Amino acid sequence: MPAKKLSQKHSIDLNKLSWNDFHALPLTDKSAFFKKDPRVFDCLFAGQFDKDILNDLFKLADKIRTKAQTKRGLDKLQQLLSHKRACLYFAQPSTRTFLSFQNACHILGIKTSDIRSTAASSEAKGESLEDTIRTMHSYVDLIIIRHSNPYIAEKAAWIINQTERPIPIINAGSGPQEHPTQALLDVYTIKRAFGRVNDKKIAMIGDLKRGRTIRSLTYLLNNYKNIHINYISTDSFKIPDDLVEFLDKSNISYSQSDNIESIKDADIVYLTRIQDEYDVNNESKLVDHSNYWLKKEHLKLLKKDSIILHPLPRRNELPEEIDDDPRALYWQQERNGMWIRTALLAYIFKVDKAI
Ligand code: NCD
Secondary structure: OOOOOOOOOOOOOOHHOOOHHHHHHHHHHHHHHEEOOOOOEEEOHHHHHHHHHHHHHHHHHHHHHHHHHHHHHHHHHHOOOOEEEEEEEOOOOHHHHHHHHHHHHHHHOOOOEEEOOOHHHHHHOOOOOOOHHHHHHHHOOEEEEOOOOOOOOHHHHHHOOOOOOOOEEEEEEEEEOOOOHHHHHHHHHHHHHOOOOOEEEEEEEEEOOHHHHHHHHHHHHHHOOOOOEEEEOEEEOOHHHHHHHHHOOOEEEEEEEOHHHHHHHOEEEEEEEOHHHHHOOHHHHHHHOOOHHOOOOOOOOOOOOEEEOOOOOOOOOOOOOOOOOEEEEEHHHHHHHHHHEEEHHHHHHHOOHHO
């Protein structure tokens, strides 16, 4: 593959950098490496998406879901990428991200294979993660990765883009770092609910420190005007310093609160689960989280036209008794994930114009 240059201004040949040097570059300097003619090719970070791409993806997802309603439309969609194969490498638990990606592939005719744990791959025999990725690359045209290692999706793209047959890599959740396609479906859901994303107040609640959906959604919302985010959590689960730094330089206005009642101003209430899989010393168990659970009594505080979202899976922070409230949109949000992921695949493989 031809060496990808940073831009005319820079003359660093990204292929000549070591992984550590490459990885340390800010996204603005390396995003060209994850593009092809000149689209997003590897989907790794929410920061790769600008407003134009987002609008295109949202329109495309709307078209796909309409087409998919009839057999004729679905048959046509299934022809588009019937010559492609994907490997879903999910080394962390997943229900909806896995199934929605798998079904997104199937809607476009992409055949799928999967590895759902490191115990089931040759990593269990001591193979390096890098060699495992190279092996998947030998057989398929797309790799979708969820892994507890926050950097492996990027590293996979770095390795595979330097082979003679680059294929797209999609990050389906990278440790506590990023979950860009979750952010796509979150913003798509907001857009469908309100018709626009600008001028919205969002309350994000729960494990803001380790929630990868919180980070990716924050990055994506920076594409919109007049956004306010109110981050609500206990002191020990506040957003990390680097996200505060990002926000200070961003277009987003934000506040931090330890009072769930501050949801009363929100247009969107975005709840998250405590990510205790990342606990080092059982720190989640040391805190009483119940003050950050949405309870039925909170519903009367909420604006009539607000919406309640959650990336799911949920625990006590979102009791089932909320499900009947018309503002509860998380089941629609979940289904939106399949359509926006289908749109993303169509965009990456450049069949969007045929839809
Ligand atoms: C989220 C994740 O995996 O980060 N789930 C998902 O992809 N829908 C949120 C979570 O697990 O809490």
